[in-house]
Amino acid sequence: MTSFANKSYRFAEWITRLAYVNLLWIIFSLLGLVVFGFSPATAAMFAVVRKWVSGDDDVPVFQTFWSTYRKEFVESNILGILLAVVGYLIYIEFSILRSQESVVYFVASYGVIAQLILYFIIVMYFFPIFVHFKLKLFDYIKWPFIIGIGHPIMTIFLAVVTNVLMYVVMHTVPILAFFFGGSVTAFILTWGISKTFSAYEKNGKADLARS
Numbered sequence: 131m132t133s134f135a136n137k138s139y140r141f142a143e144w145i146t147r148l149a150y151v152n153l154l155w156i157i158f159s160l161l162g163l164v165v166f167g168f169s170p171a172t173a174a175m176f177a178v179v180r181k182w183v184s185g186d187d188d189v190p191v192f193q194t195f196w197s198t199y200r201k202e203f204v205e206s207n208i209l210g211i212l213l214a215v216v217g218y219l220i221y222i223e224f225s226i227l228r229s230q231e232s233v234v235y236f237v238a239s240y241g242v243i244a245q246l247i248l249y250f251i252i253v254m255y256f257f258p259i260f261v262h263f264k265l266k267l268f269d270y271i272k273w274p275f276i277i278g279i280g281h282p283i284m285t286i287f288l289a290v291v292t293n294v295l296m297y298v299v300m301h302t303v304p305i306l307a308f309f310f311g312g313s314v315t316a317f318i319l320t321w322g323i324s325k326t327f328s329a330y331e332k333n334g335k336a337d338l339a340r341s
Contacts (some may be wrong), residue, residue, distance in 0.1 A: 145183065151178050152313035162203075169210025172312070174198040176257040183324055198261070206260065209270055213253060220245050251278035251285055257316070258323040263330075273330075281326050288322045289301050316320045 158171035177198040181189035220242060227239035255274035259265075266272060278285050292315050299306050 137278055145287055147182070148317070149252070149309045151175055151191055151195065152308075152310055154192070155312045156308075158195070158199055165211075166203075166207055169206040170199045170203045171315075172210075173206045173260055174203045175321060176316050177261040179313065179320045180222055180258070180261050180324070181318045183317070203261075205267065208267065209256070209260070212271070215247055215257065217253070244271055248275065248279075251275065251287070253288065254278065254319060258320050262324070262327060270310040277323070277326055277330070284326060285320055288319055292327060 153177075155171050155175040159167040161167050162170065172197040178189060178191055178194050180246050181194060224239055224242040224246065227242060229236045230236070234328065236313070252271060252274040255278045256270065259274050259277065263273070295310065295318075296307065299311070
């Protein structure tokens with residue numbers, strides 16, 4: 131009975147933690163009017179989750195979140211807005227090509243689909259790498275591409291798990307996405323992607339940015 135009670139307590143504790151950091155993510159995204167708040171709030175959420183994945187269960191959540199949000203506000207916004215603009219341009223390019231009746235344009239649209247796949251790989255790996263490594267500004271774009279392409283099985287696994295999970299939630303209990311959508315996704319991505327980091331740390335390809 132004691133073992134069951136302990137497990138129940140731990141489960142409730144983790145549910146509370148995930149909901150809390152998800153709420154912080156939403157609030158601080160809104161504080162930055164979404165456009166300027168989303169990237170630093172997401173970086174802050176991943177910074178907290180990184181601590182949990184590394185075994186630091188007692189990390190002060192709000193202090194860690196706020197410190198990262200404030201410290202990374204400018205840099206994360208520069209990169210976040212850059213990624214958003216690139217994504218938008220790729221989408222526009224795809225829409226234009228698919229709207230044409232010519233077979234040549236239709237075939238060319240598959241090249242844009244390849245660009246979209248690479249883009250989503252970069253976005254998926256971006257925040258776990260951003261809060262883990264100390265890199266030059268635009269290396270935060272390069273290394274998500276290198277690590278994501280270099281570990282195709284992990285990339286496919288994480289993409290399938292997160293998308294299937296979100297699909298199931300949105301079609302069963304969509305309110306859960308509000309309380310846990312961001313934090314659970316961040317936890318899954320950080321858990322998986324962090325397993326690839328040791329190879330790059332040992333080779334000295336990047337310096338650790340966080341203790």
